[in-house]
Amino acid sequence: MPPQRATLLQVAQRAGVSRSTASFVLAGRHQDMRISEDARQRVLRAAQELDYRPNLMARSLRTKVTKTVALISDTLASDPYAGRAIHGSLAAAVAHGHLLFIGETEGDLVVEEKLIADFLDRQVDAFIYACMFTRYVRVPQQLKGRPVVLLNCLTRAARPAHHAVIPDEIGAGWSAARTLIAAGHRDSIHLVGDPARHVLAGRERLAGLREGLSADGSKLAGIIECDWWPEPAYEAVTRALTSGLTPRALVCLNDRVALGAYQALHEAGRSVPADVSVLSFDDSDLAAWLRPPLTSISLPHYQLGWQAVELLLGPAQAPAVHRVPMPVRLRASV
Template identity: 25%
Template sequence: MATIKDVAREANVSIATVSRVLNNDETLLVMEETRERILTIAKKLNYTPNRRKKSKSTNTRDATAAATIGILMWATKEDETNDPFFMSIREGIEKQCAELQVEIAKIVRLKTNIEYDLNDLDAVIVIGRIDPAEVESVFADSSRIVYVNDSPDPLQYDSVIVDLEEATANVLKYFTSLGHNRIGFIAGQEYIQKFRTKEVFHEESRLKAYERYMKDNGLYNQNDLYIGDWTTVSSYELMKEAIRKGDLPTAFFIASDSMAIGAIRALHEGGKSVPGDVAVISVNDIELAAFMTPPLTTVKIYSEQIGRTAVNLLIEKLHGRDIPLKVVVPTKLIVRGSCGGAAN
């Protein structure tokens, strides 16, 4: 019987590419000729994705080689383009699966999929903050779910997260060490996503940490807080609003690099220099950050490693681990020109 590895070998592509083509992943950038070649070879080899019943096998080689997993995420293709953070996590999952010869049988994007059932899979990785009750309505085995960028219940589910509260506190400490006492904050609204009903508001961890630090140090000013959505355009408009108010803070902590791009554009258009008039630090360290004008100081999140770690946790579960694990991936402040500090 043909395997996904056989199809990949004959098509001269990766296992991840075969899986994404066969599952009609719209985010995959591949030539039409390559797509057609994969489909033709899969048909010629009579390849059918494995949909075996889930077992509790402890045989490491068998459990890994035969495993089929799904990715459940809220982000659309456009969302990933606007904020590469989630794209990098997904790519980390795909790379690790390819290396371990684990098949990604389904990638479900909740904004574009209405009906879905994942119970024919061995395990599921959930990217983003999605209501666990909703997830278990489409994949019943909660012991084989790993949450990424969220930890809804560490006593029940595996999860891989970043301590954004600690990262935020470190950014604010760094700003104050540079002499800034007026520090503004720009972020998006955070929600717990649901499938068929309205999402539920969730307090964003960076906002929580910002308010706590500023209040504890007698620096909090409600007027320096700006909340919109997680887009470059939203941050651009929020910074324009701050400029119109006058009396700008001397520094801004911005919750993502993509948002920082919009905010810095607004500052430049408003005749404000960065970091001369306003210092800026953000989060993620996307590839573009180092090439901005000025280069962007940012908290590096190892997003690809987050995705790889999620796969490793799933494989451990398939091999019989019963105790849920919560992995906290560290961050690092990358100092560049936008904050006025000495570059790393």
């Protein structure tokens, strides 16, 4: 049997004060209630001696506030890299005196509906609706009218009903262009990957890259299309090199694509960066492990999570899309 939890009445009796006085002291309201310093010290000492902890469930029933936030994602929580967004959300929640509950759906709408219902049954105050990959979503009907911030996702509404926090992929593409230009690249710059229209990150990275090159009077020489994985990238770059392509710089749509490009260049006898500069996006652990270490533009997962909670629990403001900057991590591949 667990030990009996000390009650507020027991604290008050030990301190020799009324129950309401003990309550005001422990709620930090001793000054506005004009409670003497001696009484305040007696209450605090009694609470410590009795190991008193307030009954948060009872308090939430009175105030209708539980100081809890639920983060619901598809697969964000189980990814060790993108999971940094969870760490950022957790740190911000703690800074606001809140607990963070985490639920993962793996994209199953039935599981999602059940999770949301369970969180609502527990009177969660607010929600973060998150996605592993930046994409457009429909906010579940169960969350209508409740405080919600979208993390790494957007809605197509002309007037957004919720804040959305996403990476600044267009700015990242621009930064990629400016990094190459600063290194002296003006031509023979090729993109590696498939910037398909349905992949928001690829589409925006390409748009930003083109804008950044155009601002300097340059342009992209071409696109080596492939899926965003090492083996397809290796095969696509190998074919391009075999057909006579002589790129001076490759911009890879993520670090896995860059790994495949590295392998193809090495087999073709092309040195990185002496013969070909390689730049990428995401800044996963892979970027630092490659040899030479890969210059990559970082996905700011921690900052995304932190800002989502700040918008949820901070001062009220009109819903908007918030783009978080993606910093360039300069290494030895450019």
